[in-house]
Amino acid sequence: MSLETPLHKAQGLGSAHSGVGHFWTQRITAVALIPLAIWFGISALGLVGAREASVLIFLSNPLNAVLMAAFILIALYHMALGLQEIILDYIPHPGFKFFLMLVNYGFALAIAGACVFSLLRIAVAT
Amino acid sequence: MAEEPHKPGARPLSPFLTIYRWPITMATSITHRMTGVALAGGMIVITWWLWAAANGPQPYNAFVDLITTPLGQIVVFGFVWSLAYHTVNGMRHLAWDVGYGFEITTANLTGILVFAVSLLLAAAGFAMAWFGLGGYYQ
Numbered sequence: 001m002s003l004e005t006p007l008h009k010a011q012g013l014g015s016a017h018s019g020v021g022h023f024w025t026q027r028i029t030a031v032a033l034i035p036l037a038i039w040f041g042i043s044a045l046g047l048v049g050a051r052e053a054s055v056l057i058f059l060s061n062p063l064n065a066v067l068m069a070a071f072i073l074i075a076l077y078h079m080a081l082g083l084q085e086i087i088l089d090y091i092p093h094p095g096f097k098f099f100l101m102l103v104n105y106g107f108a109l110a111i112a113g114a115c116v117f118s119l120l121r122i123a124v125a126t
Numbered sequence: 127m128a129e130e131p132h133k134p135g136a137r138p139l140s141p142f143l144t145i146y147r148w149p150i151t152m153a154t155s156i157t158h159r160m161t162g163v164a165l166a167g168g169m170i171v172i173t174w175w176l177w178a179a180a181n182g183p184q185p186y187n188a189f190v191d192l193i194t195t196p197l198g199q200i201v202v203f204g205f206v207w208s209l210a211y212h213t214v215n216g217m218r219h220l221a222w223d224v225g226y227g228f229e230i231t232t233a234n235l236t237g238i239l240v241f242a243v244s245l246l247l248a249a250a251g252f253a254m255a256w257f258g259l260g261g262y263y264q
Contacts, residue, residue: 034216034217037209038213041209041247045251049255051264059179075165083163111169118176
């Protein structure tokens, strides 16, 4: 006999109330990041030694701008999920754990904002 | 630690990290986490790069001057290798997630391969940059 209610079973979210969301999102972002990381590596190598003007020409290309934004935003999402896992694994103190979680997601949002703002500024100015 | 005499009624302890002889799979797992944390730091470098590019030649040149110092190059190499390692070992993890590569011999082999391939990728990228084969988007 199971004490699980039919509703709880149908929702499939388990005792942590978030189901496999964290695990699944981490894998989806990981798969997306494989081609994006390869593209980023090729692009970065192509911009070695470039002057600022050449970098602006590269990043003002809509395809490059969108790919760069996608790489950074998906990487940040993947990063926040991964750092969350590390924090939950190693930090036993509830208050400090909560504080680091705020720092983790705050960091991701700040970096995302700064990168998107920079890309938009380059797109508008060039 | 295991050698210490147990107090009466003390519960048995499982051995901690320092007790084990490190298998390659343990090394790859811990390196995956460490490179993940390093890449979080790398995001600051990427942000700095984009921010500098968006703010004109002077901030951009200051950024380039900084990352071309010996210390800057070490940091950039660390970032490039971390990205290569985390990507290649990430593929190994995704293969495990769909059920492939769990044999001990296979896991040990792919573990060594991940270290070798990621170092090779990072070294090849740096060699290309140094021998003038980079910069093809200028």
